[in-house]
Amino acid sequence: xxxxxxxxxxxxxxxxxxxxxxxxxxxxxxxxxxxxxxxxxxxxxxxxxxxxxxxxxxxxxxxxxxxxxxxxxxxxxxxxxxxxxxxxxxxxxxxxxxxxxxxxxxxxxxxxxxxxxxxxxxxxxxxxxxxxxxxxxxxxxxxxxxxxxxxxxxxxxxxxxxxxxxxxxxxxxxxxxxxxxxxxxxxxxxxxxxxxxxxxxxxxxxxxxxxxxxxxxxxxxxxxxxxxxxxxxxxxxxxxxxxxxxxxxxxxxxxxxxx
Amino acid sequence: xxxxxxxxxxxxxxxxxxxxxxxxxxxxxxxxxxxxxxxxxxxxxxxxxxxxxxxxxxxxxxxxxxxxxxxxxxxxxxxxxxxxxxxxxxxxxxxxxxxxxxxxxxxxxxxxxxxxxxxxxxxxxxxxxxxxxxxxxxxxxxxxxxxxxxxxxxxxxxxxxxxxxxxxxxxxxxxxxxxxxxxxxxxxxxxxxxxxxxxxxxxxxxxxxxxxxxxxxxxxxxxxxxxxxxxxxxxxxxxxxxxxxxxxxxxxxxx
Numbered sequence: 001x002x003x004x005x006x007x008x009x010x011x012x013x014x015x016x017x018x019x020x021x022x023x024x025x026x027x028x029x030x031x032x033x034x035x036x037x038x039x040x041x042x043x044x045x046x047x048x049x050x051x052x053x054x055x056x057x058x059x060x061x062x063x064x065x066x067x068x069x070x071x072x073x074x075x076x077x078x079x080x081x082x083x084x085x086x087x088x089x090x091x092x093x094x095x096x097x098x099x100x101x102x103x104x105x106x107x108x109x110x111x112x113x114x115x116x117x118x119x120x121x122x123x124x125x126x127x128x129x130x131x132x133x134x135x136x137x138x139x140x141x142x143x144x145x146x147x148x149x150x151x152x153x154x155x156x157x158x159x160x161x162x163x164x165x166x167x168x169x170x171x172x173x174x175x176x177x178x179x180x181x182x183x184x185x186x187x188x189x190x191x192x193x194x195x196x197x198x199x200x201x202x203x204x205x206x207x208x209x210x211x212x213x214x215x216x217x218x219x220x221x222x223x224x225x226x227x228x229x230x231x232x233x234x235x236x237x238x239x240x241x242x243x244x245x246x247x248x249x250x251x252x253x254x255x256x257x258x259x
Numbered sequence: 260x261x262x263x264x265x266x267x268x269x270x271x272x273x274x275x276x277x278x279x280x281x282x283x284x285x286x287x288x289x290x291x292x293x294x295x296x297x298x299x300x301x302x303x304x305x306x307x308x309x310x311x312x313x314x315x316x317x318x319x320x321x322x323x324x325x326x327x328x329x330x331x332x333x334x335x336x337x338x339x340x341x342x343x344x345x346x347x348x349x350x351x352x353x354x355x356x357x358x359x360x361x362x363x364x365x366x367x368x369x370x371x372x373x374x375x376x377x378x379x380x381x382x383x384x385x386x387x388x389x390x391x392x393x394x395x396x397x398x399x400x401x402x403x404x405x406x407x408x409x410x411x412x413x414x415x416x417x418x419x420x421x422x423x424x425x426x427x428x429x430x431x432x433x434x435x436x437x438x439x440x441x442x443x444x445x446x447x448x449x450x451x452x453x454x455x456x457x458x459x460x461x462x463x464x465x466x467x468x469x470x471x472x473x474x475x476x477x478x479x480x481x482x483x484x485x486x487x488x489x490x491x492x493x494x495x496x497x498x499x500x501x502x503x504x505x506x507x508x509x510x511x512x513x514x
Contacts, residue, residue, distance in 0.1 A: 028339050153349070157333050208343050
């Protein structure tokens, strides 16, 4: 029984460590809605994975990437405001995912666990996937840290200074897609953005450099995972929502700190 | 004749079918300060972006000196308040050598602000910070898009003075966009008046005392108004040319 908790804890911490720095970029670049859209589309990825019997993580990453490319292409048309576009894609892809799953009577899917996470059923394989993918995501972010910061501050200035802006931006989307695919198990598609945005926002009040904010966001995320799992274990609340609620409580507590 | 750093010939650019630039020629010589003026929507920023290589022109030729190193100062920096970054760190993104960053800050006169968060800088200080970053790359061409935006009038004058001092010290050419002709007059070698095409261009010193110049650019006290020796229709196309005596374009250095 204790290994259930141990795996859950390892998985949660593994995700929170990566969502810290990634969430910082999402907050700085105002991409929260973008992250939401990718997360919602991951349900469609799961449906496709079930239909074609392929690995759901790979399917989700692929769907997220395809959606990211569609988004970038549509944004360049500029006929609709960006948030309208995101709203359309976000909820349409979520709806397609839900409909597609309903149309597959042969497979039984626990929809609630997809939407809100199912941390207490993670296996050692899941934990391994989370740490391998997480390590790739962190390595990419460290490698691209300076250009990522440069394009976050001013894209055109970065381009003039020789940063391959499109490649770096695409890499960031890839990392977000990877992270969403592995975080789904922990908090579910509806709550992933919370784990990205809330710890980063909490960390802002304690940070004086971008790196501090990224690391403090990881710490805040890990604390939220610990608190949420405790709640889940002792008072039997659902793990994913408990983690997000803990992150929210930490954020409110951070507001009390005087700047 | 010195080799031009950047030479544009017959450049045209349209956005969604609307011509923003047509038939624009531009030549930037080493050490020269060129100011682009013109009303809103005249295509100044578009032209600057073409020079920077950020936009591809629809037609025309763009020749660039292989030695060209551009220092770019964007129109403004819209920084999210959630990004904790100091001035020092902002410069370190372009140049990791701390001593060089410090000397760039000294050049623009804000070295005392080095440990301040970027968001706490005033409009003028932020423009100087951007200017410091643009000179860090040891450019031979500084491209400044409305360098005095958000700066009070006294600050604008000193910023323009600083730009012309920097040109002398760094021995670089300057291409800048400005709304306000009066302030840039003393600090520019050539003024190019742009309104989707080049309306006129010339050496400000030689034309500033000329009545035709005042007629063309408005009087000193009035806000900048844009006069033409021809008229534009609603699409910005030239519909009528009255052929004013063109003292200013007679001084043109384009050949």
